[in-house]
Amino acid sequence: MNGVHISSPVHAPTFGWDVGGAHVKVSMIDTSGALCDVAQWACPLWQGLDHLERAIDHVFTRWPDAGAAAAQHALTMTGEMVDLFADRATGVRALTRALAARLGPQTRFFAGAEGWLDAAACADQWRAVASANWLATAQWLATRVPDAVLIDIGSTTTDIIPVVGGRVVAQGANDAARLVSGELVYQGVVRTPLCGVTHQILFRDQTTNVMNEWFATTADVYRLTGELWPAHDQHPSADNGPKTEAASRVRIARMIGRDAADATETEWRRFAQRWRHEQLSTIATNLARVRVAHPALAAAPLVGAGCGRFLATALAQQDGRGYIDFAVLAGVPPANAELAEWVATCAPSVAVALLAHSGARVEAAQTA
Structure with a gap:
């Protein structure tokens, strides 16, 4: 495995990034592992990489520590899909190079089973990095709820991800396969025509x-x-x-x-x-397909994420099953409604930050 594990200095915050084709979502975790802040910026990446550069500028303005050499950056993406790039491999390589150049030496990219990769390793292992944000969210969820169906309904897409026995058991490993399995529905609550x-x-x-x-x-x-x-x-x-x-x-x-x-x-x-x-109805049809493929989830709760998770709540009510908000799992107090809204909306960025921080703490403990 060519993955690189994040090693986190005790004084450095961790920033989790989800670089999509339409938005950049970023979360900040302090050195204790507490979620401090979350934000999202529109980033029409199909119009050019200059939009990504501007989004990074916004991040550095909001959190000056993000530009420090010691800052840890954990990233996932779906932006390689936009038609700015000739193909997905080109997209991953262009994005990882651009991000690493701006964010510095402590920048690592989530690659599922391949671990954390630096920008150079992403060039060859681009398939593991491409559109893996759903897997980051589901992997972190699996550490909190052993049996659940993640329903992340965003501005553009819906992810329906099964978790059984504390493991992500999605049938599809990439967007093409997930479209076949019903685990990816290309509909959202903002941008879908x-x-x-x-x-x-x-x-x-x-x-x-x-x-x-x-x-x-x-x-x-x-x-x-x-x-x-x-x-x-x-x-x-x-x-x-x-x-x-x-x-x-x-x-x-x-x-x-x-x-x-x-x-x-x-x-x-x-x-x-x-x-x-x-x-x-379309999302419910695909949810039913995922449930049928995993009988162990017959009574499992739905975990809602994304800016359209109000539809996930409706699906849970229709099915008479439990519902858990992603923000609650991430430890956001119910009284902080605005933070909860952003945490659930930016779930993949929160997940990669928490996964990176957890991995760093484990490595430090083993080394000690």
């Missing part, structure tokens, strides 16, 4: 075809249902228009060839609930 949610939908008791145009996104739906936290609404709307309820009504009306004036606000809100129902 509504024409990707369903091709037919009910409006005023009639089934209508949906226009295959990027007229509206799921953010429009959850603005109208009141479930999308404004701080998670970081990307432009489909028409680059306002992110208001009135503008969202205009956009979802276009999906079925109508204008907002064709129905009342109540009707459009009911229509948004219908879109919610369709998306929830």
Whole structure:
């Protein structure tokens, strides 16, 4: 194994990074292992690496210690998937080089069973690094809840990951295989075009075809249902228009060839609930596929993460099963609602920071 274990000086904080195609999420763990702060920045990586450079600048501004030579940086990513890169290998190599150059010598990349790799090792073992953020979250979860289904519903995707007996037992090891198994559903609560949610939908008791145009996104739906936290609404709307309820009504009306004036606000809100129902149904279908593959999880709780975990709560209620919020597992006090929201939303970044810190403490104890 070519992995490199993180060795953490007692005076150095650990920063966990999840570098996606649309956001950069970063968490800070102090030397005792306590989660101190979490933040997310929009980063449309498909438009160029300069967006990543700006996100790193924001991190250094928020946490000056992140730029110190002693700072530990543990990273995972999905950003290699964007069409800025010719293929995933190129993406991993470009991102790991850029990140290591800015973050310094204590930068390591999560590679699942391969351990922690430096940027040089990532060039050959890019497959282990590519889109491994779901595995980081699930591996940390497995240390806390032996039997569970992780449901991480983000702005763009949904991960459905089985944990049995304290082990991650996902059938798919990469995005291609997870799309086949149902463990990856390419739908989220902010950026997903509504024409990707369903091709037919009910409006005023009639089934209508949906226009295959990027007229509206799921953010429009959850603005109208009141479930999308404004701080998670970081990307432009489909028409680059306002992110208001009135503008969202205009956009979802276009999906079925109508204008907002064709129905009342109540009707459009009911229509948004219908879109919610369709998306929830798709996720539920894939959750059922994962459960069938693992009979031991018949009564296991769902662990919700991501900015769309309100849908995970709804799934647990539908199934009559327990629900655990990722932030609770991470030790966030219930009274700190804002921190809990960010911790659950940025779960992979929290997980890699905690895994790295735990690994560092184990190595130090063994060396001593």
